[in-house]
Amino acid sequence: MSDASPPERSGSAAAALDALRARPRTRRVATLAAVVVGLGLATVHWVWLVVGGAMVGLTRGSLPRALLAGLLFGALALAVSLGPFGFDPSAVLALAPAGYVWLGAGLVLPTFGALARGLG
Amino acid sequence: MDRETTRRRALAALLGGGTAALGASSAGGLLDRFAPLSGRAWESGGDVPDTVEGPYGPATVTYDDHHVPHVEADSEAAAYFAVGYVQAADRLFQMDLIRRLMGGRLAAAVGEQGVESDLFHRRMDFRGAAEASWEAIQGSESATLTAAFTDGVNAFLDAGPAPLEAGLVGYDIDAWDPVDTLLVGTQIAWGLTGSFGTLRRAVLRERLDGDDYERLFGARFDHGAPILKDGIGGDLEGVGGSQATRAAPDGSDDTLRSAGAGLASALAAHEPPDLWGSNHWAVSGEHTESGAPTLAYDPHLTLMAPPVWYEQHVTVGDVNVRGATFPGIPFAIVGENDHGAWGFTNTGADVMDLYDYETRGTDGDGPSEYRYRGEYREFETEVQTVPVAGGENREVTVRKTVHGPYLEREVNGESQAVGVAWTGHSGTRESQAIYEFGRSTGRDDYREALRKMDVPTQNALYVDDDGILYKVSGRIPVRRVDGEVVPGDRVFDGSAGEGEWEGFEPFGQSSWDGFVPFEDKPGVVDPDYVGTANQRVADDPTYPVGQGYASGFRGARIYERLEARIERGDPVTREWMANLQRDHLDIRARELVPAILDAREQMPDAADPYLDALADWDYRMNRDSEAALFFDEFYDRFRAKTWEDDFSSMGLDESFWPQEWPLVTLPPDDEFFGGDRATVLAEAVADAVAELDGNDEERYGDRNRTTIDHQFGGQVPALNYPRYETDGTAFTVFNVHDGAGAGSSWRQVTPRDGESLSVIPGGQDGSYFSEHYHDQLQLWADGEYKPMRRTVPDDDPDVRVEGEE
Numbered sequence: 055m056s057d058a059s060p061p062e063r064s065g066s067a068a069a070a071l072d073a074l075r076a077r078p079r080t081r082r083v084a085t086l087a088a089v090v091v092g093l094g095l096a097t098v099h100w101v102w103l104v105v106g107g108a109m110v111g112l113t114r115g116s117l118p119r120a121l122l123a124g125l126l127f128g129a130l131a132l133a134v135s136l137g138p139f140g141f142d143p144s145a146v147l148a149l150a151p152a153g154y155v156w157l158g159a160g161l162v163l164p165t166f167g168a169l170a171r172g173l174g
Numbered sequence: 175m176d177r178e179t180t181r182r183r184a185l186a187a188l189l190g191g192g193t194a195a196l197g198a199s200s201a202g203g204l205l206d207r208f209a210p211l212s213g214r215a216w217e218s219g220g221d222v223p224d225t226v227e228g229p230y231g232p233a234t235v236t237y238d239d240h241h242v243p244h245v246e247a248d249s250e251a252a253a254y255f256a257v258g259y260v261q262a263a264d265r266l267f268q269m270d271l272i273r274r275l276m277g278g279r280l281a282a283a284v285g286e287q288g289v290e291s292d293l294f295h296r297r298m299d300f301r302g303a304a305e306a307s308w309e310a311i312q313g314s315e316s317a318t319l320t321a322a323f324t325d326g327v328n329a330f331l332d333a334g335p336a337p338l339e340a341g342l343v344g345y346d347i348d349a350w351d352p353v354d355t356l357l358v359g360t361q362i363a364w365g366l367t368g369s370f371g372t373l374r375r376a377v378l379r380e381r382l383d384g385d386d387y388e389r390l391f392g393a394r395f396d397h398g399a400p401i402l403k404d405g406i407g408g409d410l411e412g413v414g415g416s417q418a419t420r421a422a423p424d425g426s427d428d429t430l431r432s433a434g435a436g437l438a439s440a441l442a443a444h445e446p447p448d449l450w451g452s453n454h455w456a457v458s459g460e461h462t463e464s465g466a467p468t469l470a471y472d473p474h475l476t477l478m479a480p481p482v483w484y485e486q487h488v489t490v491g492d493v494n495v496r497g498a499t500f501p502g503i504p505f506a507i508v509g510e511n512d513h514g515a516w517g518f519t520n521t522g523a524d525v526m527d528l529y530d531y532e533t534r535g536t537d538g539d540g541p542s543e544y545r546y547r548g549e550y551r552e553f554e555t556e557v558q559t560v561p562v563a564g565g566e567n568r569e570v571t572v573r574k575t576v577h578g579p580y581l582e583r584e585v586n587g588e589s590q591a592v593g594v595a596w597t598g599h600s601g602t603r604e605s606q607a608i609y610e611f612g613r614s615t616g617r618d619d620y621r622e623a624l625r626k627m628d629v630p631t632q633n634a635l636y637v638d639d640d641g642i643l644y645k646v647s648g649r650i651p652v653r654r655v656d657g658e659v660v661p662g663d664r665v666f667d668g669s670a671g672e673g674e675w676e677g678f679e680p681f682g683q684s685s686w687d688g689f690v691p692f693e694d695k696p697g698v699v700d701p702d703y704v705g706t707a708n709q710r711v712a713d714d715p716t717y718p719v720g721q722g723y724a725s726g727f728r729g730a731r732i733y734e735r736l737e738a739r740i741e742r743g744d745p746v747t748r749e750w751m752a753n754l755q756r757d758h759l760d761i762r763a764r765e766l767v768p769a770i771l772d773a774r775e776q777m778p779d780a781a782d783p784y785l786d787a788l789a790d791w792d793y794r795m796n797r798d799s800e801a802a803l804f805f806d807e808f809y810d811r812f813r814a815k816t817w818e819d820d821f822s823s824m825g826l827d828e829s830f831w832p833q834e835w836p837l838v839t840l841p842p843d844d845e846f847f848g849g850d851r852a853t854v855l856a857e858a859v860a861d862a863v864a865e866l867d868g869n870d871e872e873r874y875g876d877r878n879r880t881t882i883d884h885q886f887g888g889q890v891p892a893l894n895y896p897r898y899e900t901d902g903t904a905f906t907v908f909n910v911h912d913g914a915g916a917g918s919s920w921r922q923v924t925p926r927d928g929e930s931l932s933v934i935p936g937g938q939d940g941s942y943f944s945e946h947y948h949d950q951l952q953l954w955a956d957g958e959y960k961p962m963r964r965t966v967p968d969d970d971p972d973v974r975v976e977g978e979e
Contacts, residue, residue: 093211100209104193135210138219139943148892149942152215152342155208163209166192172185 068174075115085113089127092164096131100159103131107164111171124168125161132160207341215341219943222263223333224973228255230322231979234971235260241938241946242496244487244966249979250315251322253490254504256975258326261484262350263973265501265940266330267337268480270347271885272502273354276300276361281568282561283345289568292560294444296570298579300364302681303599304356310601310683311356316505316609320352323504338942339886339893345563358502359605363598363629365446365475366520367648371722372528373438373592374830376665381435381824389840390832394710397726397835399733401633401644401696401704402712408701412646412694413712417659433530433592433665435825436585441592442829447476447916451724452519453755453907454635455705455732456642459926463745466927467637470751471508471517472918474909479884479895479948480940483920485932487964488612495612496964498920498934505608508920510964513615514638515924519706522720523631523650524661527675529577529593529668538571540582540589545669546575553580577668578680593668595675597649600684602628617643617699625692631720633706639926644704645697646711650690650719651675663721690717703740705732707907725835727761727905748925755921756957757907763793763805765838769855770808776856781863795906797875797899806874806903807865812858813837816846834905875899880955881915882935895936895948898955908957921959931959 074080092106110127111120132143135156139145147153196202207215233247233256243260247253261269274280278296280288311317327350340347379387402410452473459465475482486506487496497509508517534550535542538557543550554574561567573580575593582591603626610623616638624634624647631648653660653673666673676688696711696719698704709729711719735754739746767788774785784804791801817831842851871877878900884893904911909918917935924930935954939946953960 096209096211098212100205100212101193101197103209103211104189108189131210135216138216138221145892145943146216149215149342149890150892152208152890153892155204156210156213156216159205159208159213160210163205167189169185169189173182173189 071112071174075113081113085110085123088113089130092127093131093134100163103128103159103163104167106131107167108170109167110164111168114168114171117169117171120168120171121165124165127168128161128164131164132157135160203344207344213341214336214344215338217335217341218338218941220335222330222335222973226259226329226333226973226975228252228259228329228975228977229325229979230255231975231977233975235973235975236967236969236971238963238967240950240960241944242485242487244489246489246966247975248490250319250490250493252975252979253488254319255322255326255329256973257486257488257504258323258328258350259330259975260486260973261323261501262327262330263334264938265480265484266327266334266347267339268940269327269350269354269358269502270340272361272500273357276304276357276364278558278560281565282563283343285563286565289560289562289565291444293568293570294581296558296560297572297581298594299572299574299599299681300360301353301357304353304360306599306601306681306683307356307359307603307605308353310603311606314603314606314609316606317352319504319609320355320605323355324350324352337940342886342890355502355504356605358500359602360598362500362503362507363602363604364596366630366632367523367525367598368446368596369526369722370438370441370445370528372524372526372663372665373433373441375663375721376433377435377438377826378830381826389844390836390846393836394713395723395726395833395835396839397709397730399726399730400710400712401706401729402698403733405737406698406701406704408642408698408704410696410698412696412716413714415716416714417652417717433528433590434585435830437581437583437590437592439827439829440583440585441581447912451708451728451909452517453705453707453728453732453909453918454517454519454633455703455736455754456635456637456644457703457736457740457746457751458641458701461702461740461746462925463747464925464927466639466925467642468746468748468751468923468925469515469517469635469637470755470923471635472755472909472921473508473517473519474917475919476912476916477880477882477914477919477935479882479887479893479936481919481934481936483934485934485938487966489964489966493613494964496962497612498922498932503605503608505605505612507608507611508922509612510922510924510930510962511612511614512964514617514620514636515922515926515930516611516620516634516636517922518632518634518647520708521631521633521646521648521711522708522723523646523648524663524718524720524722525597525629525631525648525650527577527595527651527653527662527673528665529575529595529673530665531575531580531591531593531668533591540571540573540580540591544575544580544593547669547671551576574680575668577674592665595651595678595680597631597651597678598629599680600628600678601682602649604629617641621645628686633711635704635706637924637926641700642704643697643699644701644706646695646719649684649686650695650717651678652688652690652717659717661718661721695719703736705729705736707732725833725838725905727834728907728909731757731759731761731907748923748928748931751923751925752931752957752959754907755923756901758795758902759793760795760805760903760906761793762809762834762838762905763791763795766809766812766855767791767793767805769842769851770859773852773855773859776852777859778863780867781859784859784863784866794901795874795878795903796901797873797878799874800872802874803871803876804862804866806877807862808858811861812855815854815858820846874901878902878910878914880910880935880951881913882951883915893942895951898952900955901957918954921954922962923959924962930962932962933959
């Protein structure tokens with residue numbers, strides 16, 4: 055029994071996600087919600103960039119599209135983070151190596167999180 | 175378990191485990207600091223809160239086009255609360271770094287590289303000195319307003335974004351404390367008067383024969399332009415009737431039981447940089463176009479990003495003062511108010527003595543007792559822990575004698591040590607003096623405030639609408655040996671109680687009874703003109719003042735131009751004062767180039783183009799000049815060829831070499847030239863030609879570029895300021911040196927009947943992301959200025975302090 059329970063839960067979650075992805079309007083709302091929640095929580099800790107990428111990725115129809123969505127979510131996070139700097143990335147990127155960590159984290163962490171799409 | 179389940183579990187493990195591993199690894203620390211949105215390094219891009227609650231009543235801050243804050247309030251406490259808030263908003267990292275440096279807590283932020291500095295600063299107990307100064311000003315206005323300033327700094331710490339640097343390095347900035355402000359004052363005093371030169375001179379007397387020492391180090395520089403020179407007019411003070419009854423020391427006067435060249439070199443690493451100095455001069459209304467006195471001022475310090483100075487304007491009731499201060503100090507140290515303008519240059523007074531002791535016993539890593547006036551006493555000791563970020567904490571034993579700190583170093587397997595007495599180690603009231611300068615209503619008022627400026631010893635120059643006051647400020651000890659007044663340029667026998675300062679209490683409150691009386695310090699009231707550039711104060715001071723003055727090239731140049739102008743009868747204008755501040759004629763070149771050209775026959779043909787350029791040269795170290803480039807390349811080689819061999823053979827490194835005046839003026843047949851200066855000149859020229867023919871430089875500006883860097887610029891080069899071509903050397907009035915990384919740190923021109931001008935080498939805002947990070951640097955490099963108005967801009971305030979008094 056103990057072996058059977060997680061697949062059941064997972065199965066129901068997967069079914070719900072499948073249903074969500076099947077309805078374009080629901081998917082758009084879910085994607086928007088994932089982006090807003092993900093960006094909001096990413097101001098608290100970087101781990102939410104991973105989670106945000108996962109949330110966005112789970113709304114996509116396939117793993118490659120999920121990875122692309124995660125990458126775009128990361129790019130959006132980078133763009134939003136430039137707000138205090140006049141949306142000019144050059145000043146941040148010039149702060150090597152800190153700027154490289156900023157760029158790398160922004161692109162890699164959400165994309166990494168989007169691998170969650172491969173779970174189902 | 176099917177393959178799909180296995181794949182999913184592996185993927186889940188990768189996601190969960192990878193994220194957890196990332197967080198636990200060093201990469202997690204980097205992400206905490208630099209990840210987009212949450213990285214604490216990026217907090218500094220956030221806005222400074224534009225309203226803040228304060229307990230002292232309302233105030234407003236309006237920044238002008240160069241980010242100079244104009245603070246308005248009904249009470250001084252409210253105003254200085256606002257000053258604390260804006261200084262923290264613009265320079266918090268710098269303020270924190272200074273207190274960390276002076277308090278010996280640098281390594282706690284930057285790790286191993288700060289350890290040596292921390293050990294020295296702990297042993298010197300500068301924090302203890304600042305605590306004594308805080309005690310000394312209790313009950314004064316400056317103490318009250320320093321407390322308000324502190325509250326303002328901490329209000330920003332609570333509400334404002336953390337500096338970028340704290341995020342880059344990953345450390346927290348603690349709450350500000352009033353003693354931290356006094357510690358910044360101690361840093362200024364140390365930077366201007368701390369010197370182990372006495373030990374170097376004692377070593378030199380030990381190694382050189384008497385004639386050589388006298389010729390290179392003992393003789394007065396014969397430039398003929400002391401500050402109080404003939405012809406400046408006015409009523410002189412503190413000159414004539416010399417109280418010094420013993421001649422300059424020879425080797426037999428020094429006590430070097432346990433100190434030597436190794437210790438001198440080791441301690442030199444913690445001394446303020448060489449060539450810190452300053453210029454200022456003033457001209458009375460009798461010789462100005464408008465009939466009002468005028469002042470020009472530029473202090474020369476290490477140039478850094480952000481700049482050492484912070485400009486501010488405060489207006490409260492009748493007080494309307496604009497000037498520059500060191501971040502962390504509430505009040506404008508130099509500047510102008512409605513009644514007058516003032517500035518300071520370094521006097522070069524000797525206010526630090528060194529003592530050698532007989533010691534015995536062992537306590538940890540040093541002796542346990544020292545002999546003092548016939549009996550052995552235990553050192554006052556305290557074991558302190560120096561925290562080291564990312565490294566092993568260190569323990570340091572802080573030892574003190576009756577005179578002050580006791581510094582030890584392991585040099586080539588043996589312990590070398592010396593005791594230190596420094597006026598800045600006592601409780602001092604410079605903070606109250608600086609506060610009163612801003613409120614002064616004329617020369618008499620300013621002079622009274624000057625009495626409280628116990629440290630540092632400075633050439634104080636003040637102009638009001640009626641005239642000029644020049645006065646040496648700061649406590650200057652009177653030393654006696656066998657009842658006779660002696661200069662302090664020797665290592666005294668501490669065990670014998672030799673050369674002690676009467677009325678001095680290190681880390682306590684001094685009576686200053688045995689120090690030079692205020693009226694007996696050199697000065698002049700109502701001169702026609704006066705100029706200072708760290709040269710000798712006077713040829714015949716009543717009491718000995720100092721031992722290490724600048725070579726005098728800048729001072730001589732200032733006086734020759736002032737005198738020429740006045741003798742011609744051309745009235746002085748603001749533009750002429752600015753022109754003199756931009757003067758980059760180098761007297762070293764004027765002295766040496768004729769000798770170089772005379773030796774032309776000994777030089778290679780390849781030198782011809784350069785020598786032709788020298789022949790047509792006006793001796794100005796201008797960025798467009800090929801001759802200036804060549805002279806700069808030549809001079810360092812000439813200097814090394816003259817001194818290196820002789821001093822190396824005595825076991826003395828470059829820090830022991832003489833100043834530039836002897837090098838430029840020694841007779842051509844001097845033994846340090848091997849009896850033939852022409853040959854030394856020719857060799858230096860040949861080497862310079864080979865160097866310049868082998869590189870791409872064609873003009874002085876190709877190498878004389880600003881190199882003004884941030885403390886973390888080695889790790890994060892973007893924090894460094896851009897490189898701009900500029901003019902000048904360490905020995906020109908327009909002062910730029912050390913690879914253009916040191917020089918004029920603030921330039922001010924003040925006509926008492928018109929608008930003043932000022933500029934700093936960089937920008938007001940220490941935030942790398944600010945448009946004011948280095949918006950004045952190009953102006954500075956080009957010798958230009960911005961207005962220094964004492965009117966608040968009409969714009970809406972940028973910060974409002976709200977609350978009831």
